[in-house]
Amino acid sequence: MYPMCPSRRLAIFFCVVSVLCAGCSPPRENVIVIGSKNFSESALLGEILAQHLESKLHRQVDRRFYLAGTFICQQAILSGRIDAYVEYTGTALTAVLRDPSDSNSAAVFQRVRDEYQRRFHLDVLPSLGFNNTFALVVRGEDARKYNLKTISDLSRVASQWRPGFGYEFMERPDGYPGLKSAYGLEFPTSPRILDLGLLYRALLNGQVDVVAGNSTDGLLAANDLVILQDDKHYFPAYDAVPVARPDTFTRFPGTREALLELANTIRDTEMQKMNYEVDVKHRDVADVARDFLQSKGLDK
Numbered sequence: 001m002y003p004m005c006p007s008r009r010l011a012i013f014f015c016v017v018s019v020l021c022a023g024c025s026p027p028r029e030n031v032i033v034i035g036s037k038n039f040s041e042s043a044l045l046g047e048i049l050a051q052h053l054e055s056k057l058h059r060q061v062d063r064r065f066y067l068a069g070t071f072i073c074q075q076a077i078l079s080g081r082i083d084a085y086v087e088y089t090g091t092a093l094t095a096v097l098r099d100p101s102d103s104n105s106a107a108v109f110q111r112v113r114d115e116y117q118r119r120f121h122l123d124v125l126p127s128l129g130f131n132n133t134f135a136l137v138v139r140g141e142d143a144r145k146y147n148l149k150t151i152s153d154l155s156r157v158a159s160q161w162r163p164g165f166g167y168e169f170m171e172r173p174d175g176y177p178g179l180k181s182a183y184g185l186e187f188p189t190s191p192r193i194l195d196l197g198l199l200y201r202a203l204l205n206g207q208v209d210v211v212a213g214n215s216t217d218g219l220l221a222a223n224d225l226v227i228l229q230d231d232k233h234y235f236p237a238y239d240a241v242p243v244a245r246p247d248t249f250t251r252f253p254g255t256r257e258a259l260l261e262l263a264n265t266i267r268d269t270e271m272q273k274m275n276y277e278v279d280v281k282h283r284d285v286a287d288v289a290r291d292f293l294q295s296k297g298l299d300k
Contacts, residue, residue, distance in 0.1 A: 001012065009062065009098075009148075012250060013130075019178075022270070026068070030060075031059075031060050031061070031062050031063045032050075032053055032057075032059060032060070032062070032084075032252055032255065033061070033062045033063075033064055033082045033083050033097050034046045034049050034050045034053070034061055034062070034063055034080070034082065034083065034084055034085060034269045035062070035064045035065065035067050035073055035076055035077065035081075035082035035084070035085035036063075036064075036065040036066065036073075036085055037066070037067060037068070037069055037070065037072075037073055037076070037084070037085075038065065038066040038067065038068050038069065038196075039196050039197075040218075040275060040278045040279055041132065041214070041271065041274075041275050042065075042079075042085075042086060042287065043065045043066060043276060043285050044274055044275070044285050044288060044289055045086040045128065045240060045290035046065050046085060046241060047052055047063070047065075047244060047285050047286055047288075048064060048262065048289045048292060049084060049085075049086065049259065050063055050140045051216060051256055051264070051286070051289055051293055052258055052259075052261070052262060052292060052293060052298055053156060053160075053239050053255060053259070053300075055293070055298075055299055055300070056165060056254060056258040056261075057252060057255065057258060059252065063080070064076070064082055067082075067085075069168050070087070070091055070095050070096065070168070071095075071171045073085050073087070074096055076263075077122065077243060077244075077245060078120060078122075080245065081174065083244060083245050083248040084242055084244035084245070084248060084259070085240055085242075086091075086128065086240050086241065086243070087240075087242075087274055088132060088238040088239065088240055088241070089105070089109050089112050089236070089238060089239045089240055089241055089242045090108060090133070090174060090235065090236035090237055090238035090239075090242075091172075091174075091238060091283070092112040092124075092243075093108050093111060093112055093236055094172065094173045094174035094236060095114065095168075095172050095173065095174065096120075097111070097115050098173065099111065099115075100173050101173075101178070101234065101235070101236045102235070102236050103233040103235070103236055103237060104237070105131065105237035105239055108237045108239070109124075109126075109127065109164045109237075109239060109241070110263065112124055112241070114299065115191070115268070116243065117132075121243060121245075121246065122243055122244065122246070123243070123244050123245075123246050123249070123262060124243055125242040125243075125244065125256075125259055126240050126260065126263040126264070126266060127239040127240060127241050127264065128240045128241065128242070128262055128263065128264070128266045129240075129261065129263070129264040129265055129266040129267060130192065130216060130239070130266050130267055130271045131215070131237055131238055131239050131240075131268065132216070132238050132240060132253075133216055133230070133235050133238045134169065134174070134175075134212055134213075134215075134218045134235050134238070135168075135212070135213050135227040135228070135290060136151055136154065136177065136210055136212055136224055136228045136230075136231075137153075137200075137203065137209070137210065137211050137212075137213045137225050137226065137227055137228070137295060138177075138203075138209065138210050138225070138228065139203060139204070139209075139225060139226070140224035140226050141224065143228075144224040148226070148228060149229060150226065150228055150230075150231040151179075151183050151185075151228045151229065151230055151231060151232070151234075152164050152183060152231050152232065153228065154183070154185065154210065154228055155183050155184050155185055155186075158185045158186055158187050158237070159186055159187070159188060160188065161188075161190065161209040161210055162188075162192065162207075162208045162209050162210075162277065163187050163191040163208060163209070163210050163211070163212075164192040164193075164194045164199060164202050164203065164207070164208030164210070164211045165192075165193065165194065165211065165212045166189045166195070166199065166212065166280055167193050167194045169212045170193060174235065174236060174243075175212070176191060177202055179232065179234055179261060182232055182234045183201065183234070184216065191206055192207075194208075194211070198282060199211040199212075199213055200213065200217070200219045200223065200225070203225070204225075206225060213227075214290065215227060215268065215272075216268055216271040216275055216280065217272070217274045217275055218272055218273070218276030218277070218279040218280055219275075219276075219277070219279055219280060220272065220273030221250060221272055221273075221276050221280075222276060222280045222293045224298070237253060240266070240271075242259050242262070243279075244256075245257065246253075261296070261298060265296050265298070266292075270292070274288050274289075
């Protein structure tokens with residue numbers, strides 16, 4: 001037997017503490033739990049939901065943020081470990097429901113709302129107001145040098161370029177496989193799989209030449225980066241929508257009404273600015289969410 005290293009002992013210590021502390025939490029039936037995926041925009045949206053519910057209901061709201069990706073959040077809400085989180089309609093349509101892509105925003109929302117109710121007994125509420133679509137991003141200098149404005153333009157130079165994508169984008173039906181087929185993209189090597197937090201760093205450092213980001217990423221505004229237009233309308237609409245368990249509305253009267261107050265309150269540019277505050281200026285998610293709610297008069 002090798003002696004246990006200090007870092008492993010520390011990890012075990014924190015695991016034990018977290019288990020013990022879980023028993024000290026208020027009973028689950030008395031607490032609303034909001035979840036999020038594992039990136040800053042999702043955490044920001046979760047924090048906006050949580051703060052707004054705390055303000056309106058005068059009730060404790062627990063946060064379970066950074067729950068990895070789409071499928072982990074889906075399982076968490078189905079099992080009742082969280083009461084609500086913000087999903088994207090295009091992701092729900094293609095990754096969860098496994099339906100064909102559709103660029104019609106209203107049609108996608110209708111399909112997702114109906115099928116989430118029928119299949120999962122989950123409520124999908126109206127959009128928060130912005131569409132965070134996938135975006136192929138290149139360095140500004142390369143866009144100008146090669147006159148790249150659309151993804152179709154990228155196909156002209158793809159044979160010499162190194163792509164870098166997140167794992168989920170590589171696996172999703174609305175991700176790389178379909179994109180490659182739709183645009184005839186032929187890269188010289190398989191895309192490099194990158195953590196979402198490292199995509200733009202790898203692009204700016206010249207480790208890759210094109211990445212799949214999101215249209216509301218804060219780092220886009222902070223650097224000389226260009227989004228290539230999806231001229232074939234491959235990507236569906238990705239409107240941000242709260243997804244909630246119906247029993248949450250029964251257990252906590254006023255919750256549905258409070259969440260509906262957030263509908264159509266966030267524009268694309270506002271979401272990008274909030275992401276910029278967190279990802280570039282390194283402000284706390286809770287502070288940025290609080291500033292947003294105050295700016296909309298939703299903190300009362």
